[in-house]
Amino acid sequence: MTGGIAAYKCCTIVSRLAQAxxxxxxxxxxxxxxFVTPLTFQALSAQPVYTSAWDHIESHDPQHVxxxxxxxxxxxxPATMDCLAKLATGRTDDVVTLILSAIDRTRTPxxxxxxxxxxxxxxxxxxxxxxxxxxxxxFIVGPGQGWQACRTVGMGRMCEPEEILDAAQALLxxxxxxxx
Numbered sequence: 611m612t613g614g615i616a617a618y619k620c621c622t623i624v625s626r627l628a629q630a631x632x633x634x635x636x637x638x639x640x641x642x643x644x645f646v647t648p649l650t651f652q653a654l655s656a657q658p659v660y661t662s663a664w665d666h667i668e669s670h671d672p673q674h675v676x677x678x679x680x681x682x683x684x685x686x687x688p689a690t691m692d693c694l695a696k697l698a699t700g701r702t703d704d705v706v707t708l709i710l711s712a713i714d715r716t717r718t719p720x721x722x723x724x725x726x727x728x729x730x731x732x733x734x735x736x737x738x739x740x741x742x743x744x745x746x747x748x749f750i751v752g753p754g755q756g757w758q759a760c761r762t763v764g765m766g767r768m769c770e771p772e773e774i775l776d777a778a779q780a781l782l783x784x785x786x787x788x789x790x
Contacts, residue, residue, distance in 0.1 A: 613641020728764025
């Protein structure tokens with residue numbers, strides 16, 4: 611999870627996944643922790659929450675490699691303009707982008723749920739980054755149009771949890787060789 615106001619919707623996503631029996635591991639950028647606390651996601655997932663690339667887990671592999679190898683699907687919600695730019699250019703300066711850099715996208719799909727205001731979404735750089743990410747094998751759900759935290763209505767609103775969960779489920783149903 612990255613830092614955007616739509617982070618509150620992730621509480622519903624994590625809760626529904628946990629209720630469905632999924633093992634959910636949450637990683638959060640420092641900015642994300644300003645919107646919803648790690649404790650909230652620890653309670654909803656019953657799993658540790660990763661907020662730093664420097665935390666250690668019980669494994670011989672580096673933390674980000676272990677977390678990447680154990681994933682059936684990675685979901686980034688909200689995927690901010692900054693996150694999309696980092697992923698498109700290979701920057702890994704936070705725990706979320708570091709984990710994503712270690713995922714083999716031919717085996718593990720990565721679903722991005724963009725969230726930003728309409729001016730940010732329409733920027734040529736954002737559109738270029740989204741095209742690059744799709745070309746690199748990432749999947750995108752949304753964004754949608756609607757009321758935004760900046761008190762405007764426009765394109766860039768993160769999809770509702772149900773739409774994100776439907777997209778995740780559809781990716782998981784695909785045979786591994788078709789997930790790319």
